[in-house]
Amino acid sequence: MRVDIVTIFPSFFDVLDLSLLGKARAQGLFELGVHDLRDYTHDRHRTVDDTPYGGGAGMVMKPEPWGEALDVILADSPAVEEGNEPGAEQPLIIFPSPAGHVFTQATARRYANERHIVFGCGRYEGIDQRVFDYAATRARVELVSLGDYVLNGGEVAVMAMIEAFGRLIPGVVGNPLSLVEESHEDGLLEYPSYTKPAAWRGFEVPEVLLSGHHGKVAEWRKEQQIERTRRVRPDLLPEELR
Ligand code: ADE
Numbered sequence: 001m002r003v004d005i006v007t008i009f010p011s012f013f014d015v016l017d018l019s020l021l022g023k024a025r026a027q028g029l030f031e032l033g034v035h036d037l038r039d040y041t042h043d044r045h046r047t048v049d050d051t052p053y054g055g056g057a058g059m060v061m062k063p064e065p066w067g068e069a070l071d072v073i074l075a076d077s078p079a080v081e082e083g084n085e086p087g088a089e090q091p092l093i094i095f096p097s098p099a100g101h102v103f104t105q106a107t108a109r110r111y112a113n114e115r116h117i118v119f120g121c122g123r124y125e126g127i128d129q130r131v132f133d134y135a136a137t138r139a140r141v142e143l144v145s146l147g148d149y150v151l152n153g154g155e156v157a158v159m160a161m162i163e164a165f166g167r168l169i170p171g172v173v174g175n176p177l178s179l180v181e182e183s184h185e186d187g188l189l190e191y192p193s194y195t196k197p198a199a200w201r202g203f204e205v206p207e208v209l210l211s212g213h214h215g216k217v218a219e220w221r222k223e224q225q226i227e228r229t230r231r232v233r234p235d236l237l238p239e240e241l242r
Helices: 010-017 019-026 063-073 105-112 129-138 155-166 214-232
Strands: 002-007 031-036 092-102 116-120 140-145
Touching (some): 002 010, 002 063, 002 155, 010 019, 010 031, 010 155, 019 155, 031 063, 063 116, 063 129, 092 105, 092 155, 140 155
Parallel strands (some): 002 116
């Protein structure tokens, strides 16, 4: 998979050299391009924003640098045929935005199967609407929100999304079974985990986990998942389990 990121803070993504995703990049499972939006400006101050038409507080990101950056990144992507909408053969461009659809584990699973994802990180009060309109003529476009709160820009949201789908790319996580038994994969929160020693500072590992009885362990874990989900996130449970 290839991922391109357009941002005014390229060094923000240096951390992608580390850890699981750094290793995945070294193995060629995941290719990354980080692009400084200011490289596509032509004035001395490398200006990327301007005041909003119609007035109002804050600044809006100008369309021209975005257009040039997207043209460079999409140069090798298949052209959209006359009269057609962009389809699966075109890249997916994601703009993180509190006005987007909420990102979930299902979104992460979908992104893990893409060939080419482009992230556009907005700052200030937003990006000129025509950037989205233009992008939609070249690729599939999605606005995606991390949740119902406002960040200063898209960078943190992009990091979170890359962490979430990157680990689902086949081969990135060493033991794929560890992906199966975690929160949200079966629609429930995960069960509590324990390792040695069996007793620590007066806290004991639940007896059933020491029993070696796989059936009972599985049953206990499922109960724990349901109990925890009911307590913390009842909205995730089907009606009859709430
Ligand atoms: N940019 C600003 N706030 C955001 C949010 N909640 N999710 C994604 N991108 C954002």
